[in-house]
Amino acid sequence: MKKDLISIKDLSIDEINNILELAQVLKSDPSAYYEKLNGQSLGLIFQKPSNRTRVSFDVGMYQLGGHTVYLGSDDIKLGVREATKDIAHTLSRYLDIIVARTFFHKEVLDLADNATIPVINGLSDLLHPCQGLADLFTIKEKFSKLDGLTLAFIGDGNNVLHSLLYATSKTGINIRIASPKGYEPDKNILAQAKEIAKDVGSTVEVVDGKDEAATGADILYTDVWVSMGQESDRKKRLEDFHDFRLDAELLAKARPESVVMHCLPAHRGEEVTGEVIDGPHSIVFDQAENRLHIQKAILLRLLKKD
Numbered sequence: 001m002k003k004d005l006i007s008i009k010d011l012s013i014d015e016i017n018n019i020l021e022l023a024q025v026l027k028s029d030p031s032a033y034y035e036k037l038n039g040q041s042l043g044l045i046f047q048k049p050s051n052r053t054r055v056s057f058d059v060g061m062y063q064l065g066g067h068t069v070y071l072g073s074d075d076i077k078l079g080v081r082e083a084t085k086d087i088a089h090t091l092s093r094y095l096d097i098i099v100a101r102t103f104f105h106k107e108v109l110d111l112a113d114n115a116t117i118p119v120i121n122g123l124s125d126l127l128h129p130c131q132g133l134a135d136l137f138t139i140k141e142k143f144s145k146l147d148g149l150t151l152a153f154i155g156d157g158n159n160v161l162h163s164l165l166y167a168t169s170k171t172g173i174n175i176r177i178a179s180p181k182g183y184e185p186d187k188n189i190l191a192q193a194k195e196i197a198k199d200v201g202s203t204v205e206v207v208d209g210k211d212e213a214a215t216g217a218d219i220l221y222t223d224v225w226v227s228m229g230q231e232s233d234r235k236k237r238l239e240d241f242h243d244f245r246l247d248a249e250l251l252a253k254a255r256p257e258s259v260v261m262h263c264l265p266a267h268r269g270e271e272v273t274g275e276v277i278d279g280p281h282s283i284v285f286d287q288a289e290n291r292l293h294i295q296k297a298i299l300l301r302l303l304k305k306d
Helices: 013-028 052-063 084-094 105-114 129-143 159-171 187-200 210-214 231-240 284-302
Strands: 041-046 067-071 097-101 119-123 150-154 174-178 204-206 219-222 259-262
Touching: 013 129, 013 159, 013 284, 041 052, 041 084, 052 067, 052 097, 052 119, 052 284, 084 105, 097 105, 105 119, 119 129, 129 159, 129 259, 129 284, 150 159, 150 210, 159 174, 159 187, 159 204, 174 210, 187 204, 259 284
Parallel strands: 041 067, 041 097, 097 119, 150 174, 150 219, 174 204, 219 259
Antiparallel strands: none
């Protein structure tokens, strides 16, 4: 039976650890699985532009001996030119695995429901599981553990935060969230994360402000205030998020050995200052690099080549 990666919620802790351990092997010795995916093809269905997701999967597949086919927004017009169900059936005859980066989460689900090959959620409006797994890998690389750490997420309750909620609650990381009123994370996902955290012994909190979130934290995490598709709301969002900037003053409230994370792209001077993102606490570009190692581990895992 095929295995998809739609949400970190669907992964067991053993599966998460397997991916993280495999990513470490791949990072330490890139030749370990060289040509393991020889003769296999990956389809990249991207409705949105991409830097890290596209390049990391493309390069990762190449390093594993496979081949990628890029299908941009004008190539197949998912669900418009042709029904998503028909696209899924057709591509399953050509490809071995699919990454879908879509505007709406339902389109990823429709692809997965109808494809006979594994489907990876490369980003939807609801979730970004590949980013969440790369974040776990980066945190563990820095602290040599996950359990018991505290992550402060400051900003928009978006797809990145939703995947972080599942990722942290399953691995024992405490998470504190500070968002402007009206920009909190999805209530259902928040409730699910709290239930998962209870079993693990970690905490999930939505706090009143960024200072409360950051005080004593091991990790400060932020994301853009205006994501793709929200450009028409830019002026209002900049006003609403004005007091949620990650700057040196806020960083000083965290633990002395704390780190700063951002999934990129960053709007310097908005959600994070240049001083912080380029400073000694920043592991932002380690995060970006680790997308490659995590994507390779995901491909090997889903294609049962690990």
